[in-house]
Amino acid sequence: MSEASPQSIEVPADPSASPFKLVVDPAIRARLRAALLELIDNHDQELAKYASEGFLELDSYKEYIELFARYLRDTMGTKEGVSYLLTECGFHVRPDEVILDRETRWKVAR
Numbered sequence: 001m002s003e004a005s006p007q008s009i010e011v012p013a014d015p016s017a018s019p020f021k022l023v024v025d026p027a028i029r030a031r032l033r034a035a036l037l038e039l040i041d042n043h044d045q046e047l048a049k050y051a052s053e054g055f056l057e058l059d060s061y062k063e064y065i066e067l068f069a070r071y072l073r074d075t076m077g078t079k080e081g082v083s084y085l086l087t088e089c090g091f092h093v094r095p096d097e098v099i100l101d102r103e104t105r106w107k108v109a110r
Contacts, residue, residue: 028089035088039081043071 047068050056058064075081079095086093 031089032085035085038088039075039084040072043068043075047071 047056047064051058077100079098079100082098082100083093083095086098
């Protein structure tokens with residue numbers, strides 16, 4: 001699925017220009033964003049192909065968007081989906097090593 005290698009991703013020149021404090025390497029964020037866009041494009045192309053070939057019946061754009069969102073959620077809810085993102089960001093993690101229900105550890109502001 002990958003068209004651009006992680007090394008070819010352009011990193012913003014001034015990460016501090018964001019209104020949000022960056023705590024993650026901007027290059028990793030750029031790679032993750034590119035991988036998500038590629039995943040979105042792939043789902044869009046597949047749904048469009050099935051609809052154009054008559055295998056998928058759609059009554060409205062609303063239904064298309066609902067299906068699209070469901071397929072993205074279903075993909076990202078799998079170890080394979082998360083493993084794909086990790087791989088595209090330069091980490092080699094087998095799907096059986098992915099933790100889907102990772103706990104968020106919020107820090108209390110002092």
